[in-house]
Structure formats: structure tokens, C-alpha cells
Amino acid sequence: MATSDICADLRTREVADDLVRAGRERLYPGISNPNWCILRRRSEIFHRWFHGLCLQNARVLDVGGRIQPYRELIPFAHTYWSIDIRQTALVNVLANAEHLPFADNSVDIVICTQMIEYVTDPSVLAREIHRVLRVGGSLFLSAPSIFPRDSVQDRWRFFPVTLRQLFSNFSELEIIPECASVAGFLRTVAVMLHFWARYDAARFVLGLSLIPLLNICGYLGEIVSSTRDGSFTVNYSVRAVK
Numbered sequence: 001m002a003t004s005d006i007c008a009d010l011r012t013r014e015v016a017d018d019l020v021r022a023g024r025e026r027l028y029p030g031i032s033n034p035n036w037c038i039l040r041r042r043s044e045i046f047h048r049w050f051h052g053l054c055l056q057n058a059r060v061l062d063v064g065g066r067i068q069p070y071r072e073l074i075p076f077a078h079t080y081w082s083i084d085i086r087q088t089a090l091v092n093v094l095a096n097a098e099h100l101p102f103a104d105n106s107v108d109i110v111i112c113t114q115m116i117e118y119v120t121d122p123s124v125l126a127r128e129i130h131r132v133l134r135v136g137g138s139l140f141l142s143a144p145s146i147f148p149r150d151s152v153q154d155r156w157r158f159f160p161v162t163l164r165q166l167f168s169n170f171s172e173l174e175i176i177p178e179c180a181s182v183a184g185f186l187r188t189v190a191v192m193l194h195f196w197a198r199y200d201a202a203r204f205v206l207g208l209s210l211i212p213l214l215n216i217c218g219y220l221g222e223i224v225s226s227t228r229d230g231s232f233t234v235n236y237s238v239r240a241v242k
């Protein structure tokens with residue numbers, strides 16, 4: 001192999017390592033992560049959901065799969081396609097998910113986490129996912145309900161009623177709030193502090209001080225508060241069976 005090829009190979013592997021690290025931080029978030037409370041909860045929910053699947057040689061499609069936090073929860077995958085509009089070392093299908101380049105009924109599991117808010121029309125994406133799933137196949141999705149706009153591509157937020165409408169043609173649907181209002185409110189404060197702290201040093205200090213404090217207060221607040229008020233739930237996990 002030529003030296004330039006070896007360097008390119010090392011660079012790709014480095015980028016892949018960064019993405020895998022980013023994925024692991026989403027699956028097992030540290031306490032200094034401003035999204036700790038919802039990532040932690042989603043991880044629990046997805047662990048339980050995937051554990052309950054009895055599938056051999058599953059064909060899995062990760063929609064918006066630039067980073068693949070939940071991939072390691074599916075060791076029984078035979079094929080793992082990852083579709084995204086951004087090419088990374090983990091993406092093997094470069095395409096717009098509103099036109100999935102897959103045949104009808106060709107996939108056993110679709111994972112679609114934190115991406116539906118970016119598409120032009122979420123109902124088109126929901127129809128496409130339904131089309132490519134085989135009958136009895138499952139969709140595992142997560143979607144934000146309250147989150148500051150993070151880019152110019154960010155278009156939508158979702159409530160349970162919207163999610164029920166989007167996935168109404170599935171035969172089974174489960175929607176789980178990833179937190180109630182106390183943790184949701186404190187997580188939003190943590191995210192905004194992280195946004196506003198423009199310098200790495202400021203983020204580092206926040207990550208050692210206020211953000212862990214907000215995370216712990218959110219966690220304990222939900223345990224001790226008698227209400228499970230969901231008016232400030234910030235994110236939902238969704239499981240739908242075709």
C-alpha cells in the first residue's frame with residue numbers, strides 16, 4: 001500500500017473512531033453532558049426494547065445514521081445499512097431519507113433517532129419507513145418536543161398527538177416520554193448554558209459544575225415530585241410495529 005493510501009486509511013479510521021466515541025457518549029452519556037437525563041432514559045428504553053426482540057439475521061436500516069449510538073444494541077444484525085445526506089466513515093448509503101432507495105418490505109428494523117426534525121415533510125419519511133419495513137418489522141425512533149433550534153435545517157418538534165398521527169398506519173405504537181417536566185425544564189437550562197458558553201474553556205468549567213448539578217437536580221426532582229406532568233417533556237422514544 002502506498003504511503004498516501006496508508007495516511008488516508010488512518011484518517012478514515014480516526015474519523016470513524018471519533019464517530020464511534022460520539023455514539024457511545026449518546027448511549028452511555030457522562031454526567032457533564034447537558035442531554036444526560038434524556039440520553040440516559042432513551043438508552044434504558046432502547047435496551048429494553050431491543051432485548052425483547054427475538055430475531056436472527058436481521059436487516060437493519062439506520063436512518064440519519066451518521067453516528068450510530070444504538071447499533072451495538074443489535075448484535076444480531078445480519079446487515080446494517082446506514083443512510084444519511086452527510087457522508088461519514090459509518091454511512092454506506094448517501095441519500096435523502098424522504099426517498100429511501102430500498103425495496104418494499106425489505107427491512108426488519110428501522111432505527112431513526114433525532115433526525116425526523118430535519119426532513120422537509122415528516123409524513124413522507126413516516127410513509128417511506130412504513131413502505132420498506134416488512135410486515136411485523138419494527139421502527140425505533142426518537143424525536144424532540146422541546147429543544148432550541150440547532151441549525152437552519154432544523155424544522156420540526158413533535159408531541160404525542162403528532163407522533164400518533166404520523167405513525168397511525170402501523171399496527172402497534174408505543175410512545176414513551178424520555179422525561180417529565182422537572183427534568184425537561186432543567187435539561188433545557190443546561191442546553192442553553194452549553195450553547196451560550198462559546199469557548200471550550202467555559203464549556204469545560206460548566207461541565208464540571210452547573211451542568212452536573214442541573215442533571216442531578218432533574219433526576220432527583222423527578223423521583224421526589226409527586227406529579228408526572230408532561231407539559232415540558234422535551235423528547236420522546238417511539239416504537240412502532242408494521
Ligand SMILES: C[S@@+](CC[C@H](N)C(=O)[O-])C[C@H]1O[C@@H](n2cnc3c(N)ncnc32)[C@H](O)[C@@H]1O
Nearest residue numbers: 064066067084085086095096097113114115118
Ligand atoms: C442529530 S443527527 C442524529 C444522528 C444519530 N441518529 C443519533 O441519534 O445520534 C441527525 C442526522 O440526520 C441526518 N439527516 C438530516 N436530514 C436528512 C435526510 N433528509 N435524509 C437523510 N439524513 C438526514 C443528518 O445529516 C444527521 O447526520
